[in-house]
Amino acid sequence: MASVLTIMILEWILFLLLSFYLDHFGSFQSGIRKAVLLLHSRRAGNRSQSAQQQTTQIQEFEASVEMERTDVIKEREMVGQLLQEPNSSYSVICDNLKKVYPGKDGNSKKIAVRELSLSMARGQCFGVLGPNGAGKTTLINMLTGFTKPTSGTAYIEGMDISLLWENLTGREHLMFYGRLKKLKGAKLAQAIEQSLKSVRLFDGGVPDKLVQKYSGGMKRRLSVAISLIGDPKLKTKYGGSYVLTITTMAAEEAEEEVAKLVRSISPAVSRVYRISGTQRFEMPKQEVSISAVFHVMEDAKSRMTILAWGLSDTTLEDVFIRVAKENEASSVI
Numbered sequence: 001m002a003s004v005l006t007i008m009i010l011e012w013i014l015f016l017l018l019s020f021y022l023d024h025f026g027s028f029q030s031g032i033r034k035a036v037l038l039l040h041s042r043r044a045g046n047r048s049q050s051a052q053q054q055t056t057q058i059q060e061f062e063a064s065v066e067m068e069r070t071d072v073i074k075e076r077e078m079v080g081q082l083l084q085e086p087n088s089s090y091s092v093i094c095d096n097l098k099k100v101y102p103g104k105d106g107n108s109k110k111i112a113v114r115e116l117s118l119s120m121a122r123g124q125c126f127g128v129l130g131p132n133g134a135g136k137t138t139l140i141n142m143l144t145g146f147t148k149p150t151s152g153t154a155y156i157e158g159m160d161i162s163l164l165w166e167n168l169t170g171r172e173h174l175m176f177y178g179r180l181k182k183l184k185g186a187k188l189a190q191a192i193e194q195s196l197k198s199v200r201l202f203d204g205g206v207p208d209k210l211v212q213k214y215s216g217g218m219k220r221r222l223s224v225a226i227s228l229i230g231d232p233k234l235k236t237k238y239g240g241s242y243v244l245t246i247t248t249m250a251a252e253e254a255e256e257e258v259a260k261l262v263r264s265i266s267p268a269v270s271r272v273y274r275i276s277g278t279q280r281f282e283m284p285k286q287e288v289s290i291s292a293v294f295h296v297m298e299d300a301k302s303r304m305t306i307l308a309w310g311l312s313d314t315t316l317e318d319v320f321i322r323v324a325k326e327n328e329a330s331s332v333i
């Protein structure tokens, strides 16, 4: 009888401890993680750290104990190898790239990108997939210099991104990317000037200001210039056109007459927009001669009221509007 009672008391103590443990730490698996983490943070003398820091540590710790997939391990090894023996057929190499955003309004810090290592071969089309919040934008922003990595770095054509960006001027950025695209000397200088002008960053000493002094909009315009400098394939495909802008009275009849007139120059003309009497048209260069446009416009001016008109080459803005329109159309389909 005494031994039965002893066993019951022991069981009672055991279950009491077990229920206390589960109540405190949740499930077995996460409980073990948290318990180890708490132990770890206590050892490190972090008793006074806030709950916010603890949450971030939990995130990091859980990430580190998760088993890495074999392809991820292989990629990491590959990057290690490439960093030791540089290979020019890889144009982008990310080496343990990490981004942690600081916590705001009582929220904990956010690990957006966790020690990402990967290599992209030159000419390779590389897709980044992931659910909302997976860190795709943050990765691209780090690679394009809009966000500074918290740790780790990336090499683009062998150049370390952590040495760039905020302490360079707009002109220096374009010089860097122009050189990546094999432009040199006068051609490079010309391409830089053109790019800066096309995104309206040329005047007022703006090209020689540090990018850290640029506003958000100026940075975005610089990134458009960067993406197009030296390799205008994006621009040639969408930009092999003249742009004709004509302003008449804002009356349907006058506007339609102008549209008819412009279509007589080339059937492939397309109207970009029509706003209060101002219409913008695009005409494929191979089908239109500048002299024909002048001829038609002079004739039109003698017959109707043309308040203003102008002919120009496609600007980056036109290219952007066209690409955005095509995207919009394909997403509707």
Ligand SMILES: Nc1ncnc2c1ncn2[C@@H]1O[C@H](COP(=O)(O)OP(=O)(O)OP(=O)(O)O)[C@@H](O)[C@H]1O
Residues within 6 Å of the ligand: 101, 102, 110, 111, 112, 130, 131, 132, 133, 134, 135, 136, 137, 138, 139
């Ligand atoms: N500036 C910021 N400050 C704090 N947290 C941020 C900031 N930018 C992004 N985050 C957070 O970092 C995580 C990754 O965001 P990111 O925008 O990189 O994801 P994404 O994969 O591009 O998402 P989506 O597919 O929705 O565009 C998200 O949880 C997001 O809330």
